[in-house]
Amino acid sequence: MGIQNGQVPFAHLINATFGTSLHHFGWTVPAVLAVALTALIMVLLAFLIEKLVLQHLVGQEPIILFMATIGLAYFLEGLGDVMWGADIKALDVGLPQGISDGIEAVTGQWFGYGFFIDRLDLWATLIAAMLVAALVAFAQYTKQGRAMRAVADDHQAAMSVGISLRFIWVMVWSIAGFVALVAGIMWGTKSGVQFSLSLIALKALPVLMLGGFTSIPGAIVGGLIIGVGEKLFEFTIGPMVGGATENWFAYVLALIFLVFRPQGLFGERIIERV
Amino acid sequence: MNAMTQDGYVTADGRQIGPVVMELKNITLRFGGVVAIKDISFDIRQGEIRAIIGPNGAGKSSMLNVISGFYHPQDGQVIFKGQPRPAMKPYQVARLGIARTFQNIALFDGMSVLDNIMTGRLNKMKAGFLSQAIWWGAAEREENENRAAVERIIDFLEIQNIRKTPVGRLPYGLKKRVELARALAAEPNLLLLDEPMAGMNVEEKEDMSRFILSVNDEFGTTICLIEHDMGVVMDLSDRVVVMDYGKKIGDGTPAEVRSNQAVIDAYLGVAHD
Amino acid sequence: MDQFIFAAEVVLNGLMTGVMYALVALGFVLIFKRRASSTMPKGFWRCSRR
Ligand SMILES: Nc1ncnc2c1ncn2[C@@H]1O[C@H](COP(=O)(O)OP(=O)(O)O)[C@@H](O)[C@H]1O
Ligand SMILES: [Mg+2]
Numbered sequence: 367m368g369i370q371n372g373q374v375p376f377a378h379l380i381n382a383t384f385g386t387s388l389h390h391f392g393w394t395v396p397a398v399l400a401v402a403l404t405a406l407i408m409v410l411l412a413f414l415i416e417k418l419v420l421q422h423l424v425g426q427e428p429i430i431l432f433m434a435t436i437g438l439a440y441f442l443e444g445l446g447d448v449m450w451g452a453d454i455k456a457l458d459v460g461l462p463q464g465i466s467d468g469i470e471a472v473t474g475q476w477f478g479y480g481f482f483i484d485r486l487d488l489w490a491t492l493i494a495a496m497l498v499a500a501l502v503a504f505a506q507y508t509k510q511g512r513a514m515r516a517v518a519d520d521h522q523a524a525m526s527v528g529i530s531l532r533f534i535w536v537m538v539w540s541i542a543g544f545v546a547l548v549a550g551i552m553w554g555t556k557s558g559v560q561f562s563l564s565l566i567a568l569k570a571l572p573v574l575m576l577g578g579f580t581s582i583p584g585a586i587v588g589g590l591i592i593g594v595g596e597k598l599f600e601f602t603i604g605p606m607v608g609g610a611t612e613n614w615f616a617y618v619l620a621l622i623f624l625v626f627r628p629q630g631l632f633g634e635r636i637i638e639r640v
Numbered sequence: 641m642n643a644m645t646q647d648g649y650v651t652a653d654g655r656q657i658g659p660v661v662m663e664l665k666n667i668t669l670r671f672g673g674v675v676a677i678k679d680i681s682f683d684i685r686q687g688e689i690r691a692i693i694g695p696n697g698a699g700k701s702s703m704l705n706v707i708s709g710f711y712h713p714q715d716g717q718v719i720f721k722g723q724p725r726p727a728m729k730p731y732q733v734a735r736l737g738i739a740r741t742f743q744n745i746a747l748f749d750g751m752s753v754l755d756n757i758m759t760g761r762l763n764k765m766k767a768g769f770l771s772q773a774i775w776w777g778a779a780e781r782e783e784n785e786n787r788a789a790v791e792r793i794i795d796f797l798e799i800q801n802i803r804k805t806p807v808g809r810l811p812y813g814l815k816k817r818v819e820l821a822r823a824l825a826a827e828p829n830l831l832l833l834d835e836p837m838a839g840m841n842v843e844e845k846e847d848m849s850r851f852i853l854s855v856n857d858e859f860g861t862t863i864c865l866i867e868h869d870m871g872v873v874m875d876l877s878d879r880v881v882v883m884d885y886g887k888k889i890g891d892g893t894p895a896e897v898r899s900n901q902a903v904i905d906a907y908l909g910v911a912h913d
Numbered sequence: 914m915d916q917f918i919f920a921a922e923v924v925l926n927g928l929m930t931g932v933m934y935a936l937v938a939l940g941f942v943l944i945f946k947r948r949a950s951s952t953m954p955k956g957f958w959r960c961s962r963r
Contacts, residue, residue, distance in 0.1 A: 432941065435941075487929045488929075490929065490932075490933065491928070491929040491932050494929075494932040494933055494935070494936050498932065498935060498939065501939065545936055545939055545940045548936065569934055569937070570934065570937045570940075570941055573935070573937070574938050574941055574942070577942075579941075579942065581942065582939065582942055585935055585938035585939045585941070585942045586935045586939065588934075588938060589932065589933070589935025589936070589938050589939075590928060592931060592934055593927045593928060593929070593930035593931020593932070593934050593935075594924055594930075594931050595927070597924070597926050597927030597930065598924065600923075601919075601920065601923045
């Protein structure tokens with residue numbers, strides 16, 4: 367799991383940690399300890415990745431960073447395969463699972479037709495929505511969030527108003543790591559921990575192309591558009607073309623955007639500076 | 641000018657200037673083979689408007705960057721309020737109460753004018769993360785206080801009508817004004833302005849001059865500014881440092897500097913470049 | 914009608930997937946953002962020649 371980005375491998379490592387405790391030693395690490403351990407490994411890995419790879423890519427185009435992180439992810443994935451084996455592992459952190467009978471009953475009453483909604487999906491959506499809302503609020507309204515946006519906009523100006531770049535970078539890394547952790551756990555629970563899940567994370571690329579690589583609202587709206595779009599497309603057009611449209615819909619949409627609005631929905635306009 | 645003493649002096653227009661707040665002692669700054677600043681010493685006194693002038697490439701911006709911690713001189717000392725200041729990062733200097741603007745304008749283009757100016761007050765915000773998270777007590781009070789302060793600055797600089805405009809869309813002259821607003825928001829003791837009037841038309845220059853004078857007058861802010869336009873400098877500043885090719889070629893009141901032969905030569909030399 | 918309800922369910926499902934995508938993309942944006950502007954103080958070397 368966990369190919370989202372530089373962080374992902376850590377989420378993946380967590381899962382791997384869970385896997386290890388279950389399969390290799392025959393004893394279970396208490397969740398708290400496992401999480402603490404994972405956090406430690408994540409920080410270490412983040413540090414190494416920063417020093418060994420990303421440091422050399424400062425100032426590069428986002429897409430180059432993206433490819434670098436995907437490459438890194440594949441590398442770590444391979445490493446994980448070697449260390450823990452490639453079989454699918456179940457990840458259960460106590461999120462409720464199974465079809466929600468309540469919703470089925472209620473919607474059945476309302477519409478005469480029950481919705482089949484996985485309880486895990488419901489919880490995952492709830493948690494994810496809360497996280498997204500919290501992040502937006504953080505960026506928009508807190509002192510640290512303002513400082514983060516400032517740094518994102520102009521380093522020189524940020525320094526001149528007394529913002530420590532290092533502090534913000536550490537903070538951003540931690541947030542990104544945390545987001546990846548949550549996303550990782552939820553995907554892992556949903557589909558099991560298997561390293562070939564990378565493909566799903568690769569969806570981040572079309573989402574970013576749609577939303578713009580540096581836009582927080584863009585990532586959110588882009589994700590929602592692609593999520594809904596590919597399901598609807600599969601539902602309406604899918605049967606006509608033999609299905610499996612979910613595999614390519616997002617990329618085609620992103621390609622179209624690339625042609626007509628290369629900066630994405632919310633991306634900063636691309637202006638060639640002279 | 642009255643006699644200059646340890647404690648200060650009284651300007652021609654009767655303002656009391658205080659003791660030295662910032663002293664630069666034998667500063668030398670090199671970039672590889674280029675010597676941007678050659679063994680320059682001068683001081684800035686409490687409450688005065690100090691100008692640095694000189695032709696392009698003279699090292700004026702470099703000097704401001706040394707004071708604000710963006711550049712670190714190979715030689716010399718920066719003495720702030722009587723204490724030699726160790727090498728500091730720009731954010732640490734900012735936290736000492738030294739704010740600045742940039743020659744090439746460094747604003748947050750993606751944010752509104754209001755948000756830009758608010759960033760100037762980041763260091764005034766002390767509320768803990770939790771109280772911010774639930775928007776309670778200290779955080780709320782603080783936010784409101786800071787907003788009020790920012791609104792005062794907005795009124796002061798007469799930019800009410802563009803409060804919500806994204807800075808990226810503003811014309812050059814207004815951007816410069818917003819940058820000044822952001823620096824003022826920090827309520828600095830020392831304000832560094834790198835060519836605040838460059839590229840402006842006459843009317844904009846007059847506005848900016850007026851703002852600089854009233855900042856100094858109303859808030860007692862010490863100001864060190866770089867300016868190209870000799871006329872403006874003569875009008876605004878109490879004392880002037882003249883630089884040329886990284887060296888100090890003059891230092892004194894505008895009148896003294898204007899009659900300095902080295903200065904006249906340097907200025908005539910670049911008038912045609 | 915059935916079709917409509919089914920479509921609504923599909924949209925709901927899509928929204929859930931979408932939120933996850935958004936989260937993953939957000940992780941990226943946060944990293945790109947800090948990298949988006951170069952660490953070099955811009956403008957200091959091109960000294961103005963107005
Ligand atoms: N970051 C830098 N790297 C290399 N050289 C620089 C840098 N900053 C300034 N210089 C050089 O220092 C000299 C003085 O520049 P500057 O301080 O910008 O002059 P001024 O502001 O008086 O026009 C110039 O020759 C310039 O090329
Ligand atoms: Mg300059």
